[in-house]
Amino acid sequence: MRRSVTLARAATGVLASLLAIAAPAGAQLASSASGAASTVAGKSLDVTPYGGYMLFGSFIDGPLGTSLGSSAAPVYGAQLGLALLPGVKLVGNFAHASGDLKVGLPILGGIDAGTTSAFVMDGGLELSLPTPNAAIYTPFVQAGVGAMRWNVDLGSTGLVAKSSNLAGNLGAGLDVNLGPSMAIRLMAKDYIGKFDFKEATSFDVSGKTASNWAITAGLKLAF
Numbered sequence: 529m530r531r532s533v534t535l536a537r538a539a540t541g542v543l544a545s546l547l548a549i550a551a552p553a554g555a556q557l558a559s560s561a562s563g564a565a566s567t568v569a570g571k572s573l574d575v576t577p578y579g580g581y582m583l584f585g586s587f588i589d590g591p592l593g594t595s596l597g598s599s600a601a602p603v604y605g606a607q608l609g610l611a612l613l614p615g616v617k618l619v620g621n622f623a624h625a626s627g628d629l630k631v632g633l634p635i636l637g638g639i640d641a642g643t644t645s646a647f648v649m650d651g652g653l654e655l656s657l658p659t660p661n662a663a664i665y666t667p668f669v670q671a672g673v674g675a676m677r678w679n680v681d682l683g684s685t686g687l688v689a690k691s692s693n694l695a696g697n698l699g700a701g702l703d704v705n706l707g708p709s710m711a712i713r714l715m716a717k718d719y720i721g722k723f724d725f726k727e728a729t730s731f732d733v734s735g736k737t738a739s740n741w742a743i744t745a746g747l748k749l750a751f
Contacts, residue, residue, distance in 0.1 A: 568666070568703060568711040571750030572611040576713050578746025579604040582625040582646075585738025587723040598644040601627030603742050605648070615656045619670060623648040623742065629680060642683040646740075648719060650674020650697055666711075670699040676721055676740075695721030695740075703748060711748040716741065 568574065579602065586597035605623025612618050626645035652672015659666055673696050680689040701715030719742065723735040 568705055568709065568748055568750040571709065574609040574617075574748055574750040576607045576609070576746045576748040577604075578606065578713065578715075578744045580742060580744030582627075583741040583743070584625075584627070584644075584646075585740055586736060587738065588735045597630055597738070598646070599627040599630050601625045601644075603744065605744075607746075609654060612653075617654040617656075618651070619654045619672070620651045621648070621672075621674070625742075629682070643681045645679045647677040648674065648695070649677075650695065650719075652697065664705045666703045666705070668701055668703065670697070670701075670715075670717065672697050674719075676719060678723065691724040691727045693721045693724045695719045709750045711750075713746045713748045714744075715746075716743050718742075 582603040584598040603625035607621045609617040629642040657667045678691045699717030703711040719740040
């Protein structure tokens with residue numbers, strides 16, 4: 529319970545800071561956004577189901593070149609966007625990815641030791657960047673905070689470890705308009721966090737802060 533309260537307070541603080549930073553930028557974008565009201569970028573609500581690939585960082589790097597982490601894996605999810613100001617949206621996201629647990633050994637390379645799955649829940653702000661009036665594309669950037677919930681299954685041992693960690697995220701992408709209410713969304717997003725070994729194993733081991741890149745494509749539907 530205490531951990532959940534801490535995560536909620538951290539998320540609220542980060543989002544409030546991001547909103548304070550983004551508000552002036554949104555005001556400057558107002559004239560550009562009003563000219564694009566017929567495109568997806570000008571809508572007040574949108575939803576984007578997507579799929580792609582997630583490249584996980586190592587949970588921990590040990591001595592002599594050893595490591596522990598997850599293999600790259602398919603990822604799928606959905607994002608909801610709600611307009612706050614012209615060019616500025618509040619976004620919420622849910623995603624899931626699962627892959628093999630990899631033990632990295634010198635010379636031998638990676639050895640499968642089980643499976644991992646990661647559930648990602650996050651919220652943040654999206655800032656659309658100005659484009660020429662006739663452009664069919666809209667670049668954007670995102671920043672936010674959330675949590676990653678890990679399930680690690682050690683295969684034949686029958687052991688399952690679970691852990692949750694706070695994860696900040698930074699992303700950038702491009703919407704290619706297909707019509708007034710539809711666009712293809714291409715995005716790269718980095719989830720930055722540290723696997724909580726103490727929660728997962730009860731051992732006081734400090735993992736490394738890792739970047740987990742999601743490279744995705746989706747269909748954005750605006751309302």
